[in-house]
């Protein structure tokens with residue numbers, strides 16, 4: 001009888017004979033030894049086949065095993081500081097489950113990212129996506145923990161929607177029986193209904209933007225976490241956003257040291273992510289930006305280079321608040337002290353990563369909101385239900401959206417968001 005153990009748990013079985021079920025990641029023959037790297041989804045481990053210790057057939061088999069052969073390796077576990085991961089197996093027997101029909105297309109030599117993403121269904125087996133997806137999992141768990149422990153209700157927003165939330169230029173249209181629907185750009189409007197029903201809610205789901213821009217920050221399908229709170233103000237959500245980001249980074253640092261090492265992420269800047277985050281107004285941000293971009297004028301929206309520059313000025317995430325209303329969405333409440341400004345805030349991640357969170361206090365007055373829809377050229381009819389929220393027991397309320405992939409790109413120290421999601425969707429990629 002074989003005793004199956006996950007690679008993640010081999011450290012508990014030193015000196016024991018165990019079996020690992022997995023796939024051959026790499027093979028290096030060295031004279032009378034063959035070094036195998038096996039992966040089983042929980043980790044990667046080195047296993048050594050020694051000519052003098054195994055039957056002739058076993059050694060011959062080890063010498064010709066192909067990459068991504070699925071197999072069972074059986075042998076004794078030994079702690080070895082030199083081994084990647086710290087443990088090794090001295091192989092006694094090899095049972096092949098399936099031998100690849102053709103040579104595996106992803107060898108261990110470097111490939112271009114386009115090639116790898118076109119083979120993403122296989123590429124996910126490699127070390128780098130392994131580390132990133134584990135960190136993604138940890139971040140998702142941390143976010144759920146954070147909101148659940150603070151009494152928020154998880155409210156799933158619909159994906160097929162009758163309206164735009166974040167402007168009409170990035171809508172994906174979907175034929176919907178006798179009418180037209182859109183893929184949701186944000187769960188926010190529904191989260192607002194939820195906040196009035198349940199007090200504190202968060203949505204957690206995919207959102208869609210027909211982004212025609214090819215930048216390192218844009219996907220057409222990305223995941224958003226959107227808390228929404230009744231009776232909360234702009235100050236309340238700035239604090240909530242700060243707490244959330246601190247919690248996420250702390251969890252990743254505690255749980256994902258190996259993954260961060262594998263990605264060669266310098267963790268120093270992450271260790272500095274503590275409260276309080278600097279908070280500056282849009283107007284203050286503009287004076288900083290104008291030092292570098294002399295043609296930038298008050299009232300312009302920040303582009304990627306401006307955000308990058310701004311976020312490089314601080315070692316912690318910076319919260320920028322009170323943007324010109326005209327560059328922000330129709331639902332944002334205006335600043336009573338200056339109606340040209342929206343009570344909006346963005347959190348910009350350091351090291352040049354830029355916006356990871358966008359949020360605001362919401363317009364909660366019925367008549368004003370009707371006026372805003374007009375100003376933004378939005379039809380009233382599909383928003384009737386949203387206006388209803390201001391008709392019956394309207395209260396001040398606020399919320400924000402955190403982009404999961406942008407947060408991950410920053411935490412993992414990646415150049416592009418496309419590596420942070422299992423199957424990225426961009427303007428020129430829908431396969432596989």
Ligand code: 4AD
Pocket residue numbers: 165166185186187188209211217218219220222224226227355356357358359360399400401402403404405406407417
């Ligand atoms: O700033 P955004 O557009 O805000 C909203 O959608 C609000 N309705 C959220 C709310 O208040 N409930 O998007 C929120 C976040 C951004 O800060 C960014 O992290 C991410 O979503 N994001 C994208 N991530 C990847 N690709 C894209 N095309 C993204 N667009 C936004």
Ligand code: MG
Pocket residue numbers: 346355357358
């Ligand atoms: Mg935004």
